[in-house]
Amino acid sequence: MTNVAMNPITEDDIANFLVHTPDFFERHAELLSTVKLTSPHNHRSISLQERQAEMMREKIRALELRMMDMMRHGTENEVLIERMQRWVKTLLMTSNARDLPHTIADHIQHDFMVPQVAIKVWGVREDFKIEPFAQSVIDPIKDFAASLTTPYVGINNNFDAVQWLADPAAAQSVAFIALRATRPEDTPQTAAEQPVIGLLVLASPDPQRYYEGMGTTIIERMGDLASAALSHLR
Structure with missing residues (x-):
């Protein structure tokens, strides 16, 4: 054999x-x-x-799609950077501290095309406590904000803070960003350990606008910048 x-x-x-x-x-x-x-x-x-x-044609097509995707993301990033720069510039040019909460919320809504935005701040100086942005903040909301080490993004589960919005019933998905008493020397890690001084609420009628697992880097940076601006109220 x-x-x-x-x-x-x-x-x-x-x-x-x-x-x-x-x-x-x-x-x-x-x-x-x-x-x-x-x-x-x-x-x-x-x-x-x-x-x-x-x-070979399949490889070329895959490379073309990848290149198109990279170009699309590059364009989106440029637009996002431009919007962020415009928003920060507006905050820097707001001379009256009393106007800051409204300016923060209004320009997020318009510059970043967020359907509904609300903001509340606590622990402010005595002369700011009568302002609408310092009213209607119950302890459960403060406790919820203090529990957020990162932004909450997802479906609106009838959160109390949603009642701050002009149309709470229209909020299908939401993002909650805790505002903290940050210091200039804080890193993202140490900033998350500082006391909470407010809560920023973003809402959309689209259930998929804010969803669990999405990237939150931009809204985290937004929260850091808003927190820094609001230091003038304390």
Whole structure:
């Protein structure tokens, strides 16, 4: 009995032979046009050369899609940076501290196209306690805000703070950003350890606008900047 009969050639043996014998198809060039494969696109028989051409077109198409995606994200990032810069500039140019909460909320709503925005601040100086932004803050809301080490994003589960919005019933998804008494030297980690001084509420009628697991880097930075601006109220 021969060794071949005892150990039949497997597909792996053939593949290994072809990989390690690169000149095989040079010696048998006619096979390139006679070997037939099944196309994954229309399931018809095609030559090896045609399949290689298909695979190359697929790679080119994948690269084109990736490039288009990178360009789209680049454009979106530029727009986002421009909006953030405009918002920060507005905060810096707000000379009256009393106007800051309204300015923060109003420009988030318009510059970032958020359907509804509300903000409340507590622990303010005596002369600011009569302002609307310092009213109607119950202890459960303060406790909820203090529990947020990162923004809450997701479905509106009838949160108390949603009642601050002009149309609470329209808020299907929400983002809650705790505002803290941050210091200039704070890092994102140490800032999260500072006392909570307020809560920023973003809301949308779209249930998917704010969802669990989404990226929150931008709204976290927004909260940091708003917190810094509101230091003038303390």
